[in-house]
Amino acid sequence: MKIAIVGAGIVGVSTAYELAHDGHEVTVFEQRNAAAEEASFANAGLLAPHLLTPWSAPGLYTPLKLLGRRATLRLEGVKGTDLAWLWRWRRAARRGAQAAQLSTLEGLARYSQQRLQHIAAQHELEFETSQGRLILLRTAQEQARWQPALQVLRDAGIALREIDADAARQIEPGLCPETPLAGALHLPDATAGNCRLFAQLLRQGTQAGGVQFAFGSRVARLASQPLGVQVQGESGTRSFDAVVLCAGMASAALLRPLGPRLPMAAVHGYSVSAPLREALHAPVASVVDSQLQISITRLGLRVRIAGGAELGAPDAEHHVPTLQQLYRTMNDWFPGGALLSSGLQVWRGARPTLPDGAPVVGASGVPGLWLNTGHGAGGWTLASGCARAVADLIGQRNPDISLEGLGIQRF
Structure with missing residues (x-):
């Protein structure tokens, strides 16, 4: 399949790796001029377990305080x-x-x-x-x-x-x-480790293996018929068999015209x-x-x-x-x-x-459009597993791990 990924942070690069591993023709669109330049750039670097990461879930072990010197938010x-x-x-x-x-x-x-x-x-x-x-x-x-x-x-x-x-x-x-x-x-x-370094190494490997990275390319909108992306400054739509949205904060804005809502x-x-x-x-x-x-x-x-x-x-x-x-x-x-x-x-x-602390992973409700976004504090912790699961879903296989409760329908 010919597949587009929007976003080249740790989640997008990991998804590109898994899809290319399955033999798909993959193009990654990224508005910055390199991979892992935003949320993946200098994060805490903590990997699993997830629930001991700060801000992993609402009210799990730290009361939310909004005022005073010890405000948590x-x-x-x-x-x-x-x-x-x-x-x-x-x-x-x-x-x-x-x-x-x-x-x-x-x-x-x-x-x-x-x-x-x-x-x-x-x-x-x-x-x-x-x-x-x-x-x-x-x-x-x-x-x-x-x-x-x-x-x-x-x-x-x-x-x-x-x-x-x-x-x-x-x-x-x-x-x-x-x-x-x-x-x-x-x-x-x-x-723990250096998230940006891992993302850069993975990007180099996937690019050498045939994945195309379109850096400096901001996706202005997603198209549903035909399925694809329109890059800012281009009049036409680039068509794909599937699109995976891994665009961090841009995900909600790109989805909104197609109907789905992400409260991110x-x-x-x-x-x-x-x-x-x-x-x-x-x-x-x-x-x-x-x-x-x-x-x-x-x-x-x-x-x-x-x-x-x-x-x-x-x-x-x-x-x-x-x-x-x-x-x-x-x-x-x-x-x-x-x-x-x-x-x-x-x-x-x-x-x-997202307001429950969990990402949204899986089908979007729009045919051919898949979601792998909103990972919050667990971006690197969850990236490789979510990427493998999404690749399995696109390949019409059951993932090896449960995604129960992580679909967009919960919103």
Whole structure:
């Protein structure tokens, strides 16, 4: 089949890989001039498990606070659509996490990690990976909030231990002994890595294998008859046998004229990537501050600190207090581990998020148009698994993993 993919982030590139693997003729349209330039550019880099990733599901373990110095979500120039999304997210949080959907997501994350590891081994891809994760608990009260997620993980067979502060410091010797630590959750099989590097390596491989990448090509609209895409500046429609929409925040706007509605919002987050200063004082792998929802991850010769959540203006200036919180958290846990005075890469990027925290994967309701978008905080975690599942659906095969509760009909 002749297939178009809209979007060359980690989800789009992974989808291109799987479809090309099945023998399809694939063209990827991307408005930027390279792959992984938006949400995939400098994200936290956390892979499976999914449910221990900040902002993985509404109200799963962190109460939503909108006001005060410890607000978990900052509002910046919000519009009516943002407020409608926020109302639905808060309603989902009050209702409580849906066990069936959480189970589906965690199963998909585990399947996705296995698929990613297979691809990386097969093609000998090196992308600054590390193994193991600690969820740091500043107070004993935090541990209780994690129990719903932990039960889902245990049911899924994920290896995890609830450990005390001494055991945590043995696993991560660089942890500052002066910072209060009540305990931690240890996930020995959790992984992290450089998402953008992996996407670039995968793009190079697929392009060498015949996938066409049309960079600098913004899709102005999707056409249903004939099925295809119209690129901005072109009068005609480029026809395809199938189209897969992996366009992040642009997905909802492209779908709307065809009927389907996606209540998607951009939840912006920050990251600071700093040169490694002293390896003994830096993380061995990755840690997450449970209270502040900030991750600190070792990426080769750098350390990446990621966190913050903003809803609203996509082009807002960097919020200095949020960045200062990232620096403080790094110094709380790993003082001297990273050089924070120079050589920094500071990034603000959007997480295209649906109000239940899960992506939409599968048929759109428009013949030939498929969806693989809205992954929120789990873009890289879920990318390889979702891509394989969509390729199977297009090939009229049953996916090896359940997609129950991830269809567009839930909206």
